Amino acid sequence: MSQADTLILLCRSGFEGECAAEISDVAAAEGFYGYPRLEKNSGYVCFHVQGGDVIELVSRLRFGELIFTRQWFACMPGLTELPPKDRLTPLGEQVAALPKCAELVVETPDTTDGRELQGFGRKLASALAPYLRQHDLMLPRKSRAKYRLHLFVLSGREMFVGVAPVANSASLPGGIPRLKFPAAAPSRSTLKLEEAWHWFVPRDQWDAELAPGMRAVDLGAAPGGWTWQLVKRGMFVTAIDNGPMNEDLMETGQVEHLREDAFVYHPSKPVDWMVCDVVEKPARTTSMVIDWAVNGWSRNMIFNLKLPMKQRYVETRRCLDRISDELEAAGIRAKLRAKHLYHDREEITCWLSL
Ligand SMILES: C[S@@+](CC[C@H](N)C(=O)[O-])C[C@H]1O[C@@H](n2cnc3c(N)ncnc32)[C@H](O)[C@@H]1O
The missing domain is CATH 3.30.70.2810 (Alpha-Beta Plaits)
Structure with missing residues (x-):
């Protein structure tokens, strides 16, 4: 010893x-x-x-x-x-x-x-x-x-x-990852999604897991920092937000913008990725993610849990345990990981892979 x-x-x-x-x-x-x-x-x-x-x-x-x-x-x-x-x-x-x-x-x-x-x-x-x-x-x-x-x-x-x-x-x-802010991205939030991929998706799996032609849904997408990352990987994105999306991003032809409620919308066919950066109570985001997983609406999800002012650790555990318990009860095998990323402030980023 x-x-x-x-x-x-x-x-x-x-x-x-x-x-x-x-x-x-x-x-x-x-x-x-x-x-x-x-x-x-x-x-x-x-x-x-x-x-x-x-x-x-x-x-x-x-x-x-x-x-x-x-x-x-x-x-x-x-x-x-x-x-x-x-x-x-x-x-x-x-x-x-x-x-x-x-x-x-x-x-x-x-x-x-x-x-x-x-x-x-x-x-x-x-x-x-x-x-x-x-x-x-x-x-x-x-x-x-x-x-x-x-x-x-x-x-x-x-x-x-x-x-x-x-x-x-x-x-x-x-x-601490030294990521460079891409000048063409519509918001600094873009670095949160990029860092999440670096953290959760092994580098040798990027070509398979983040492949051109994949379909993605971005909940709370405006102005489009996360959508920009998905588009850069060659994906087709449905961006859900009442707010305006960046015009250059819309001109790529890879983005469909729907002014709908992120907590009500779901895709008519399963997609490859769902990402969510909506500022909401963590318990509500948790319920929404469980819904997506149980219904098989997306294979991979990256979402934030915005942390409350107090009891941040307790609330984090409560939300993550609920996801694991409810998916297990539904007979769904999934991998769940969470990280307080360098680019996260009062939030953590989670990855759920079915
Ligand atoms: C932090 S911003 C997202 C920033 C975005 N990820 C980016 O990189 O540019 C949160 C967004 O969620 C949207 N939002 C909040 N509640 C929503 C809801 N219920 N449905 C859809 N969008 C919502 C807001 O309009 C806001 O644009």
Whole structure:
């Protein structure tokens, strides 16, 4: 057993409570008991595991099933008084107690203060990686390693070093995708759907799952950011919204705009995709999605659950459990996943695949 006793979980600033509640639940279900320590708006949570090996925990729990966690790593106890004249020696001592890695990633909290530390973190990493290799504490760059080394910087004196399984953590630093806003898209919301596809649909399945000629319904489509993504993949889209759709998008000939109620409309023939970005109570969106699944109106659905002001985690669980329970009762086999995406604010994005 290593001395790693702390799990660091990165999340959106303001969602530390949800991140902590979720990891406490999920870890306990696997027999790992611990207590979270968090500071509101810090962008991360420390979860201390009692009497268990936190490296085993990050191997046993499925990272992809966590909703409010963007990234995680199993850490040695935090270093709080790093001497500015020699940070490498104490960091190296901690790294020596962890499994050997080939890659070093530097992360900071996704907060204003955290972002200001990124330059310092990169400089420190460019000194740390060669130091670790010289001391035989890291594998050569191209080696295949089970774990990635993470340096989590909170200030010049305070940091954590830890590891995360390469195959069971976010491949991008901080779990943040750097998506470029396409200038032709009618709204910034477009990035939410693109990020959802990156997150939920494995890259090698894009050609099969997001194929030209497919039929899609976009509920609450105006002005058309999500429709734009579907059209870009060559799909034919029925856009449901009382509001106006972007004119260039309508000129593609791939979009039919119906001014109907998203909670009443359904297609006359099953479609390949239903996406929904309507701002509504999560319980109502949940009922609508269950209806679509039970009636087989779409094979794949991506929808948002707008989170309430209070009890955000409890409400999230209630909605997702209801979908799973009702589909199981109806004898429908489905895959359901949810994520608080980088481009999501007070909402989570869900993927239901029948
Ligand atoms: C957040 S916006 C959608 C933005 C869109 N996804 C995009 O990327 O441009 C929500 C939309 O839902 C529409 N909406 C709200 N309630 C609706 C309902 N009951 N039926 C249809 N559309 C509705 C609103 O008119 C609004 O255009």
